[in-house]
Amino acid sequence: MTALRDRLTIGELSARSGLAPSALRYYEELGLIHSERTAGGQRRYARAALRRVAFVRAAQQVGLSLEEARRAMGGLPQDRSPNAREWARVASTWQHRIDARIAELERLRRKLDGCIGCGCLSLRTCRLYNPDDAAADGGPGARYLLGDEPPEPPEPAESAEPAGG
Numbered sequence: 001m002t003a004l005r006d007r008l009t010i011g012e013l014s015a016r017s018g019l020a021p022s023a024l025r026y027y028e029e030l031g032l033i034h035s036e037r038t039a040g041g042q043r044r045y046a047r048a049a050l051r052r053v054a055f056v057r058a059a060q061q062v063g064l065s066l067e068e069a070r071r072a073m074g075g076l077p078q079d080r081s082p083n084a085r086e087w088a089r090v091a092s093t094w095q096h097r098i099d100a101r102i103a104e105l106e107r108l109r110r111k112l113d114g115c116i117g118c119g120c121l122s123l124r125t126c127r128l129y130n131p132d133d134a135a136a137d138g139g140p141g142a143r144y145l146l147g148d149e150p151p152e153p154p155e156p157a158e159s160a161e162p163a164g165g
Helices: 010-017 021-030 049-062 065-074 084-092 093-109 123-129 130-140
Strands: none
Touching: 010 021, 010 049, 021 049, 021 065, 049 065, 049 093
């Protein structure tokens, strides 16, 4: 066991990782990072906790939940930084998430001028492409962005006003 004086305080880990101490305590509660306690009950973190926090933040960037990050880190050492082989094994499992995010961004790029979020970028288009929130019938989320095809807009109604009137 490394001497506690060689460990980081929660304030030091917070400053180095960019996370608030409350977030670090939450990460510890979830089992993402671990600490030892001093005789006075203060937390002390191994320097490897910095890598674990960076790992969690990278996992979130890929779209993993904190629980998924915790499971992924289950195969990584807690008391030291992972070596290249250990990291590659875990990172390779993220490939499908990265591919899905790329596909999602490409759909967004293709549809950006026609729809986003609820189905459009303007109230005028929204009334045409998503009347009565019809996109909601397809399920939660940005349906058109996720690949659902919007219905064809209705033809403009003919004016009921007589000519010259």
